[in-house]
Amino acid sequence: MTRWLGAVIAALFLIGAGYVVFLNPDPVVVHVTPRRSYTPPLAAALLTAFAAGGCLVGLAAVVRAGRRGWHSWRARRRTRHEARRAALTDRARALVWAGDYSRARAELLRDERGVPDDAGRIALLAETHLQEGDPAAARSLLDQGLARVGLDPRLLDLLAEAAERSGDLRAAGEALERARLGQPQSPRLARRLRDLYTADGRWNDALRLQGEIMLGIRGAAALAGEEGTLRGLRYQAAFAETDGRRVARLLLRLAREEPSFLPAWVSAGDHLAHAGRRVSARRVWERALRHQPAAVLLERLERLHASRGRPERTTRLYRRTVRRHPEAQAVLLLFARHLIVTGALDQASEALAGLPEPLASHAVTHALWGELHRRRGNDKLAAESFARAFGSDGGFLASFRCTSCQRPADTWDGYCPGCRRWGTLSAAAEWAANGAAR
Template structure:
């Protein structure tokens, strides 16, 4: 069929050529070089131009086809190479997940050697270094990965994590800032940088970061938690003025008053506001803040602050009046009775103090502090038997003296010996408390030696 088509086209072309020659019998001269020319009929020249054009088109077609073939060959070769590298990489990751670090390193290194531009391979190899406790090598490898793909957030997060494990807080913070420079609303980077700044005591920067985090938490289950953290950081920023001059103290006072107003249940705000007022030379205002704080929150730190304030001012009577009035209002406030009894012991009001402390003990409270104070009070009154019993209760001593055990690995204490530490899970790690001190204090044993004939009698005469 192809041959017949070719013959038909040839016949048609010849027919057209004869017809075209009959219509154009004129001779035409064409100069193709100075002094050189070709003279022929118009039909021949026209057909020659057509054939030359067809030939040029055919050559261009051949070149295009050849170029596409070369391109496809390269693509196929690259595809095979990529499949091979991916297979090696997956095998390395599989070994990594199974805990076979040696083979994981071999496979991943092969993958890196064959394709140094794959960021995933660098990340997997960095994990191998981290698990083998080689964080510095992981940092170097991640630095190479960052050069390969500077925009990869995964590389930067991993690098920051390794810096964190190395306690290179500043480098970790700088890496998180780099992430935020590429993705300013990245929640994970914002939280991580905030936590690092909190650890470093950079309260103003932490506060600004927390405000951004709170915007993203609005309407979510984390909103209340983030609002509370923002309040805490706002408090820390305010407290930076506590160690400053009078101007800074007044600024801190205003900020803390706003915090107490906005969050009446925020304990540190009340405590620190009283501290500021005391430093500003207004002890009555400080005591008023702490008294109101105790009435509202019932926390013992207010009573501790009040006791220190009035004793330093040489005015324990005012504090005693406060305790007595409050006890009449709330007779079941055991925290108040505890501090009331403790103050009485300090002021040598022994019987009144013992009365308050015994009421606390009789209510079922069993704490070392109560027993120690009761022991002190009875000791001052010469009731030594009762004092000894209270001291025993404070120390947890029963008829069987419990020595106790401590874990050599994590330091967790246990009353009874156990084969495995309940805290860290290490086996055979519980030892008697003080074992290391006892071992360190042991004197060197005397080396045994033979006693020769007659030496014993000589020794006996010394």
């Protein structure tokens, strides 16, 4: 059908051209240049002009079609290239998951001249170095990649991780600070940077960032956890002050805002005592003792009264604490120890005899009984009590402690769940021998 239509159009065109020639047989002068001219028939001139116009239009159409074909070919080529790169990246990612890091790098660097120009491929390359325990190579790669693709937050995050593994906390912090410039609303980057500030001892910077983190929290449970972190950072930031009195004021303010935060009470009293304000220190510790009967507070107060030659104040303090906190069984043991040390042996015997079970059968209680009998001169009863406290082997083989994280254990085990290491548990005798060797 198309051929017939073309033939009909061509026949009509020839008929029309012949008709024009038949109607215009006279010649016409056509000047090509000022000195050159032609005298073709008018019909020939018209048909030539028409043919030249048609050729120009056809040439323009051919140029446009060529350009479209060229762009289409380039787009297809780019698509094939990107598909091949994506396939190589997927294959490299699978190799990384499989632990074949050298082959993964070979896949990622195929058809590349140096560092890739894609942030995702650079990140995957850096991950292969980090997984192999080579943070220096990862840092070098990421520095080159950032110079090529710009400040990509994902690459900066990896750079911070590599610097942190290298022990360069300052460089890690700088990398995360640059990453936050690109994504200031990212809570993950903010928390990572806060933790780096904390590890580097930059407490004021960590405290400032913690305030920003808390502004973006909506959940009550998450907010409560971050408030605990805020208290700890405020506690540490207080020690950065050079004025001891200001340190004490900041700690006291923190303690009053959160009475259950024991470190603020203890450290505030320590600073006051160090400054010679022992009465103020005693009041701070006694006020904290109303909230929680912590052994560290009782120890501080007992030492303070002993230094002033007033042990009877400590006795009254223990009795008052026992009445205020009857559930605090540790106070009963500390009170009994204090009575033994001060020579009130009959009162100490009454205190120990009134201990509830299972506290009465604890090794510490038996040790206190042994010291009580020893001071009374009952050597046989003292020996029996000490034997109950430490066992027949003196506790040298029955108790163990991890040499890495100091976690205690009743029985030996090849694995320590505290630090997730193996072969680190040592008996008490080994600890004693190692301590003596030092």
